[in-house]
Amino acid sequence: MQERLKELQEEAIQKIEQSASLKELNDIRVAYLGKKGPITEVLRGMGKLSAEERPVMGALANEVREAIAVKIEAKQKGLEEAAVLEKLATERIDVTLPGRPVKVGNHHPLTRIIEEIEDLFIGMGYQVAEGPEVEQDYYNFEALNLPKGHPARDMQDSFYITEEILLRTHTSPVQARTMEKHEGKGPIKIICPGKVYRRDNDDATHSHQFMQIEGLVVGENIRMSDLKGTLEVFAKKMFGDDREIRLRPSFFPFTEPSVEMDISCKICGGKGCSVCKQTGWIEILGAGMVHPNVLEMAGYDSKKYTGFAFGMGPERIAMLKYGVDDIRHFYTNDVRFLKQFSVEE
Numbered sequence: 001m002q003e004r005l006k007e008l009q010e011e012a013i014q015k016i017e018q019s020a021s022l023k024e025l026n027d028i029r030v031a032y033l034g035k036k037g038p039i040t041e042v043l044r045g046m047g048k049l050s051a052e053e054r055p056v057m058g059a060l061a062n063e064v065r066e067a068i069a070v071k072i073e074a075k076q077k078g079l080e081e082a083a084v085l086e087k088l089a090t091e092r093i094d095v096t097l098p099g100r101p102v103k104v105g106n107h108h109p110l111t112r113i114i115e116e117i118e119d120l121f122i123g124m125g126y127q128v129a130e131g132p133e134v135e136q137d138y139y140n141f142e143a144l145n146l147p148k149g150h151p152a153r154d155m156q157d158s159f160y161i162t163e164e165i166l167l168r169t170h171t172s173p174v175q176a177r178t179m180e181k182h183e184g185k186g187p188i189k190i191i192c193p194g195k196v197y198r199r200d201n202d203d204a205t206h207s208h209q210f211m212q213i214e215g216l217v218v219g220e221n222i223r224m225s226d227l228k229g230t231l232e233v234f235a236k237k238m239f240g241d242d243r244e245i246r247l248r249p250s251f252f253p254f255t256e257p258s259v260e261m262d263i264s265c266k267i268c269g270g271k272g273c274s275v276c277k278q279t280g281w282i283e284i285l286g287a288g289m290v291h292p293n294v295l296e297m298a299g300y301d302s303k304k305y306t307g308f309a310f311g312m313g314p315e316r317i318a319m320l321k322y323g324v325d326d327i328r329h330f331y332t333n334d335v336r337f338l339k340q341f342s343v344e345e
């Protein structure tokens, strides 16, 4: 019996040494140390032994069992370590490989134009003012010398929410609100960018929603020559020092006198081409001296205070500057269009 136990020990240790996987090792454990294993069987046969032999055999059987268990544990550790090392070798990550490129966006062309215009006027001492897009009829029309029933209201077909509330048709209500806040005192120098809405059928040059930037200066001794000088600086900074400006008489209900400003055509240098419709000039904006009624309605003494105002459409400026042929490109957000305006900043 002693020999059988020694044999079993040697046999098991040999198999443990040869085992190449954790599964194989576990099978050996079950085979030798399990309830149905040969050692258990040997122990079961101990009943036939004499009282002197029994403890000796018991101790030996436990020794053998312990020796096999220790060997299995050591082998298991070795196999587990080898598995980890193999995993580390096969699943190695090369941290020096370049990462996936991150897609970088850029400012929308209209945002760029608006910010360029804002910066230009901020440089001349203006502040940026903003206001609500859902506006009261009073600020959108009435305070701007456009009382109910005024025929000029028809030029700005509107989206009404109620009789008294509408989507603003221009950013002028922001100037009206700013003037009201100043309670009849000057000076005011503001630039008002924002989205506006008009009931219009969309085509290459019209959109039911578009952007505007308007400016307003109110103070003492503000004259038409101040307006002209300001617009000339703006035109040259925006379109190039070689641009000439021209003012033509026009009409707006909120300004008197009113003008429209053209810049000389860059394409033909003023000779006439298809871009300037053979005139040599391109219309850029509208402007004028603030109508005394508008000043009075906002609480200003129009004998003491005067002012000038101007308004332009960033879409039109961007179309001219970048040669865009359809206003709808600005709103459909096709990345092939937008990507053309990417700049390294």
Ligand code: 2U9
Binding pocket: 144, 172, 173, 175, 176, 179, 211, 212, 213, 214, 215, 216, 252, 254, 255, 285, 286, 287, 288, 290, 291, 294, 309, 310, 311, 312, 313, 314
């Ligand atoms: C107040 C007083 C006066 C703003 C002005 C224009 C002329 C003008 C349009 C041109 C094309 C905007 O983009 S557009 O639709 N604007 O021509 N806007 S004077 O005059 C004001 C505004 C507010 C209190």
